[in-house]
Amino acid sequence: YSEEDLYRPNFHFTPKKAWMNDPNGMFYKNGYYHLYFQHYPDGNTWGPMHWGHAISTDMVTWKEMPIAIYPDDKGYIFSGSAVVDVNNTSGFSKGGGQPIIAMFTYHDMDGEKAGKTNYQSQAIAYSLDEGQTFTKYSSNPVIKNPNIRDFRDPKITWDSIHEKWVMVLAAGQKIMLYSSSNLKDWKLESDFGDGIGAHGGVWECPDFFPMVVQGTDEIKWVLLVSINPGGPNGGSATQYFVGDFDGKQFKIDPSFEKDLNSSEHKSIWIDYGRDNYAGVTWANIPDTDGRKLFMGWMSNWEYANVVPTETWRSAMTVARQIELQKVNASYRLLFQPVKELTSYRSTKFKKESIAINGDTKIIDSKAIDLSSTEINFKISDLKDKGFTFKLTNKQGDTLAFGYNNSDKNFFVDRRKSGKTEFSEKFVNHVSVAKRTSLNPDLLGTIILDKTSIELFFDNGETVMTEIFFPNSPFDKLSIEPKDQEFVLDSIEIHKLNFN
Numbered sequence: 001y002s003e004e005d006l007y008r009p010n011f012h013f014t015p016k017k018a019w020m021n022d023p024n025g026m027f028y029k030n031g032y033y034h035l036y037f038q039h040y041p042d043g044n045t046w047g048p049m050h051w052g053h054a055i056s057t058d059m060v061t062w063k064e065m066p067i068a069i070y071p072d073d074k075g076y077i078f079s080g081s082a083v084v085d086v087n088n089t090s091g092f093s094k095g096g097g098q099p100i101i102a103m104f105t106y107h108d109m110d111g112e113k114a115g116k117t118n119y120q121s122q123a124i125a126y127s128l129d130e131g132q133t134f135t136k137y138s139s140n141p142v143i144k145n146p147n148i149r150d151f152r153d154p155k156i157t158w159d160s161i162h163e164k165w166v167m168v169l170a171a172g173q174k175i176m177l178y179s180s181s182n183l184k185d186w187k188l189e190s191d192f193g194d195g196i197g198a199h200g201g202v203w204e205c206p207d208f209f210p211m212v213v214q215g216t217d218e219i220k221w222v223l224l225v226s227i228n229p230g231g232p233n234g235g236s237a238t239q240y241f242v243g244d245f246d247g248k249q250f251k252i253d254p255s256f257e258k259d260l261n262s263s264e265h266k267s268i269w270i271d272y273g274r275d276n277y278a279g280v281t282w283a284n285i286p287d288t289d290g291r292k293l294f295m296g297w298m299s300n301w302e303y304a305n306v307v308p309t310e311t312w313r314s315a316m317t318v319a320r321q322i323e324l325q326k327v328n329a330s331y332r333l334l335f336q337p338v339k340e341l342t343s344y345r346s347t348k349f350k351k352e353s354i355a356i357n358g359d360t361k362i363i364d365s366k367a368i369d370l371s372s373t374e375i376n377f378k379i380s381d382l383k384d385k386g387f388t389f390k391l392t393n394k395q396g397d398t399l400a401f402g403y404n405n406s407d408k409n410f411f412v413d414r415r416k417s418g419k420t421e422f423s424e425k426f427v428n429h430v431s432v433a434k435r436t437s438l439n440p441d442l443l444g445t446i447i448l449d450k451t452s453i454e455l456f457f458d459n460g461e462t463v464m465t466e467i468f469f470p471n472s473p474f475d476k477l478s479i480e481p482k483d484q485e486f487v488l489d490s491i492e493i494h495k496l497n498f499n
């Protein structure tokens with residue numbers, strides 16, 4: 001197999017060549033979803049950061065565009081966001097158009113090498129051609145460094161409730177909240193994070209936005225905070241908080257705080273797998289659509305630089321829709337693959353009421369190519385029904401995942417999934433996530449590509465995303481019970497076709 005055949009994802013975004021990390025600056029305009037990304041075009045490991053660029057009409061099929069923002073003598077271009085300045089509050093548009101404003105962190109490598117602490121600052125750039133090219137603002141930086149070593153990743157949201165731009169950035173192990181009327185002058189309003197949530201590492205790549213609680217007219221604010229290291233299963237991961245915002249300060253909701261403090265790691269995560277990091281949401285999604293749309297970087301800083309691909313390194317997750325729900329007297333974010341993915345469904349395979357009393361084959365790759373599939377399954381009245389799904393190939397590689405009835409954990413086990421010798425940390429752990437849903441029935445969605453699995457349990461209340469590198473494609477899917485036999489009520493497998 002060539003590297004392309006074996007490891008280039010069928011439908012997850014990868015740059016044609018070279019290194020990629022965080023998604024940046026995502027916005028929607030005139031039929032196009034824009035995705036920028038941390039990119040080092042001259043090497044396949046992390047290096048001088050640029051903003052690469054890709055566009056899509058459906059967040060599934062992407063077209064890579066020329067690099068949008070280059071580093072310069074002020075530094076590398078680190079993560080940040082972009083907004084459509086609909087009313088030209090910035091004044092960058094002279095002809096009545098809507099400028100795109102990108103805000104990013106300048107990372108001054110020389111300053112860092114010289115041992116300074118103030119080497120990260122915030123800057124803006126504007127685009128008058130719908131995000132293809134950007135001009136850096138002449139008065140950068142717009143926010144100087146207040147002598148904080150880690151001070152980065154500005155994410156802007158238009159706050160339609162208080163009618164101003166709101167921006168969050170990560171500062172050490174806190175989030176700083178700013179506001180602005182023109183995207184150039186920023187006022188520090190407050191900070192958040194002391195003594196709450198996970199603090200195993202530095203806080204990075206926050207996102208902050210209001211959401212309607214599903215089925216009500218209640219509005220809550222959601223704060224996403226990526227952290228590295230300190231994730232629930234090791235390395236980098238993204239936690240979240242639900243609360244209220246008065247235009248100045250974010251206050252965690254008391255019921256969510258209680259829930260948080262009684263949860264396993266005093267933190268609640270958008271994804272319990274090891275490979276969903278630095279994810280944020282799209283700006284400027286039309287009200288007529290109304291969705292909150294998310295994408296993350298599908299890797300982990302513990303091994304991202306050494307995964308076994310040479311031409312490119314890293315992929316993004318599938319785009320996901322977020323919903324906020326009242327769950328068990330608290331709040332939960334539910335993540336699901338965007339519905340656009342279903343329009344790629346082709347061949348379908350469905351089985352119902354399968355008795356599972358030993359390792360039971362579900363399907364093999366002669367029937368459906370397992371490296372490009374969406375699988376939906378249901379087990380009613382879950383209770384003590386533990387199970388292990390297994391993806392296998394002729395080389396004896398196995399990716400196992402499922403539910404452990406004894407400790408109520410979902411799990412993903414990639415320890416024997418193929419190439420693993422590149423990093424001890426890749427295989428030092430079976431990832432687990434406690435089931436929190438009280439629903440008697442279990443619904444699951446599985447998204448499979450050549451090198452990734454994305455598991456959405458209980459309508460996306462618990463998500464696990466992990467990558468793997470088999471020696472040849474997985475060609476069989478089977479399921480076996482943990483200890484007692486049970487009935488798999490239904491399983492539906494859709495081949496996703498991208499030709």
Ligand code: FRU
Binds near residue numbers: 022080105153
């Ligand atoms: C997160 C991160 C950001 C930073 C970027 C640098 O993965 O460390 O905090 O801006 O990557 O590439």
